[in-house]
Each structure stands twice: as structure tokens, then as C-alpha cells.
Amino acid sequence: MRKKLDTRFPAARIKKIMQADEDVGKIALAVPLLVSKALELFLQDLCDRTYEITLRRGAKTMSSLHLKQCVQTFNVFDFLREIVSKVPDLGGADVGSEDRSSC
């Protein structure tokens, strides 16, 4: 059995990200905890569906291109379109080599 890894996100960081939005006022104590849980579920979903694409393409390594295709496939991920639009459509990511280039 795989050991359960501690996958909670730091509450302070979550709060910081939330309050980066000027319209957001105070945040109840429970909120970062709930958001952390929702994040887990969201990432599991996104990861699962992206990996489906990775396998379907016969690739060994999950690349950001697979992630981009995943976002384009499912409506619920529409809000991520802008983020993945930066990912180039062509790339040698399927070769399995780690991209070490800095942004």
C-alpha cells in the first residue's frame, strides 16, 4: 500500500492567494482548510484526466501539452484555458526528457 503523503496545502499561502484579489475581505478560519481539500480533489481530477491522455498517446511522461489538451477537452476546466494557452502545441515533450529550460 502506498503511504499516505501529507497533501495539505499551507493555510497561510492559500489565504495570501485569496487576498491577492482586492475585492476579497476577511476570510473565516475554516476556509483555507476547505480550499486545501477542494484543491486536492481538483488536482486529482485534473491529473487523472491528463494522465488518461498521456496513456492514450502512448507517452511515458506526462507533459504540459497533455495538460493543455485535457483543459481543452473538458468544459469544467475552461477557466484554465488562458494558463495553458502559453503551452506550445508542438514539442518534443513525448520523448520523455525533462525540460530544464528556465522561463
Added chain:
Amino acid sequence: MVDEQERLLPIANVGRIMKQILPPSAKISKEAKETMQECATEFISFVTSEASDKCHKENRKTVNGDDICWALNALGFDDYAEAIVRYLHKYREFERERANQNKASGSQDKDEVPNDINSLHGKQTETLAPLEFRVIEKGNISLLKPS
């Protein structure tokens, strides 16, 4: 100048979740992890914005747990909303119990039982973290093999 990494969720946490959901043999490119990190951060902003709007409309200043649940539903994350609602109830129950415990032990004992308070905090995270709301059926995914 704001450090770029400060506005994102820690990539280590993102990586850990990915490792947990994927099979041990799976490899993830560094790029993909970074993009996931951005997506995760965006998810927070997206949900927060929706929850915050609701608060403004209802003339409330504080975003609470119910607002988050509502926002998840409104944005199409019904499955998560269901799990989070249950999580929220457990949290409130736990907080109620803790408040009752503190009342029973008496406030003057605070200096004598610092360890207990710490362990309560520890318990809080230990009790809540393992609550597994597996809304994703992992088994089904593995059936999808490339033909």
C-alpha cells in the same frame, strides 16, 4: 518585487498530490508540474472570486465555508461541493467538541496543559486530513488502455 513563487502554491505540495494519484511508474515533466502549479493557484482565485461576489451581494464582509461550498457548486464542481460540505460539518463538530472540552477543563488550567492544547491542534489536522472523499473512481481510469 514580489517573488514569483510567493503568488503560487508550493510546487512540492502539488508534486506530492500528483504522485499520490498517479501510478508509481508514471513520469511527470518539470513543465507539467509547473503548469499544474499555476492551474492549482488559478483554481483558488476562481473559486474565491465567486465566493467573494456572493458575500458582496449579501452585504457580508467575511467569506465563510458555506460560501466556498456554494461557489464550487456554482462553478460546476458539484462533486467537490458535496465532499466539502461534509468536511465542513465535521470541522464544525470538532470545533464544538473542542470548545466544550476547554470549558470543562477550565481556563485557569491553560498554563498547566500546554501539551494538551498542542495535541488538540495536532489532532485537528490529523483527524481532518485522513477524511478520504474519493469522488474519483481510480479503478475506471486504468481500464482505458490505448488500443
